[in-house]
Amino acid sequence: MALLHLDSVSLTYPGDDLPAIANLSLTINQGELLAVVGPSGCGKSSTIGLLAGLTPVTGGLLTLNGNPIVAPGPDRAVVFQDYSLFPWMTALDNISFALQESGRATGKAAKHEARKLLDMVGLGSYSHKYPAELSGGMRQRVAIARAFALDAPVYLMDEPFGAVDARNRVSLQELLLKLWTGDGNKKTIFLVTHDIDEALYLADRIAVFTPGPGRILKLIDVPFPRPRRRFFLVQDPHYISLRNEILSLLQKEILEELQQVEGGAGI
Ligand SMILES: Nc1ncnc2c1ncn2[C@@H]1O[C@H](COP(=O)(O)OP(=O)(O)OP(=O)(O)O)[C@@H](O)[C@H]1O
Numbered sequence: 461m462a463l464l465h466l467d468s469v470s471l472t473y474p475g476d477d478l479p480a481i482a483n484l485s486l487t488i489n490q491g492e493l494l495a496v497v498g499p500s501g502c503g504k505s506s507t508i509g510l511l512a513g514l515t516p517v518t519g520g521l522l523t524l525n526g527n528p529i530v531a532p533g534p535d536r537a538v539v540f541q542d543y544s545l546f547p548w549m550t551a552l553d554n555i556s557f558a559l560q561e562s563g564r565a566t567g568k569a570a571k572h573e574a575r576k577l578l579d580m581v582g583l584g585s586y587s588h589k590y591p592a593e594l595s596g597g598m599r600q601r602v603a604i605a606r607a608f609a610l611d612a613p614v615y616l617m618d619e620p621f622g623a624v625d626a627r628n629r630v631s632l633q634e635l636l637l638k639l640w641t642g643d644g645n646k647k648t649i650f651l652v653t654h655d656i657d658e659a660l661y662l663a664d665r666i667a668v669f670t671p672g673p674g675r676i677l678k679l680i681d682v683p684f685p686r687p688r689r690r691f692f693l694v695q696d697p698h699y700i701s702l703r704n705e706i707l708s709l710l711q712k713e714i715l716e717e718l719q720q721v722e723g724g725a726g727i
Pocket residue numbers: 473474476480498499500501502503504505506507672
């Protein structure tokens with residue numbers, strides 16, 4: 461069932477001549493995990509801003525459940541790369557505050573629920589620590605636990621694992637899959653990533669964006685059954701060919717853009 465729908469959406473920031481996004485059309489189904497890859501500046505974060513209701517569209521129509529998106533709402537949670545935790549609150553308080561703000565729990569119940577979430581992300585014994593006392597990977601775990609404390613139907617994730625090392629990235633990906641499927645009632649996830657392997661491992665579909673103005677160059681179905689097993693997946697010839705296809709789509713776009721800038725010299 462279609463949940464998010466972008467119909468010829470365009471965005472031109474105030475004062476800009478050129479649009480950041482032009483004629484972007486896409487339907488995202490309920491429970492789908494859609495990954496977006498594309499060169500830097502192609503409008504991925506801007507699309508998250510539109511879906512979150514933080515930025516108004518300047519053309520086209522953007523709907524959630526058939527209703528135009530005009531403002532942020534509790535039906536959409538956003539996770540950024542930079543953790544965005546409150547530095548003056550402990551890990552536990554960051555999560556219980558989110559639970560209270562969303563009206564999901566108050567007082568002791570909020571603390572209890574927050575503790576369960578911290579346990580789930582493997583940080584049960586770090587509940588009293590402040591963000592500055594945690595490693596980058598731990599902070600992002602808390603940020604993800606806090607986002608999932610909101611129990612929103614839609615998650616908009618902008619390079620959520622971009623700032624963590626490869627090992628932490630793998631475990632955060634597993635965590636994301638666990639939270640996505642939750643109690644069997646899947647969330648809908650729009651995940652921006654620069655990592656093609658991450659997109660292929662996590663997503664149901666991958667949208668490859670063109671350089672600005674952002675549009676979809678290709679929508680790719682990721683056919684691998686779940687649960688996926690990394691070790692076998694990366695050796696699967698179909699995986700290798702999909703990976704190469706995405707890489708060459710991105711490289712072609714980047715080379716064409718460079719040729720326009722450099723007049724083709726040396727490329
Ligand atoms: N708040 C803003 N005001 C004006 N222009 C903006 C704003 N945010 C983004 N832009 C412009 O919109 C275009 C798309 O930027 P955006 O951040 O959406 O790209 P991106 O694909 O997420 O890039 P990256 O992968 O580097 O994060 C760029 O040309 C950028 O300069």
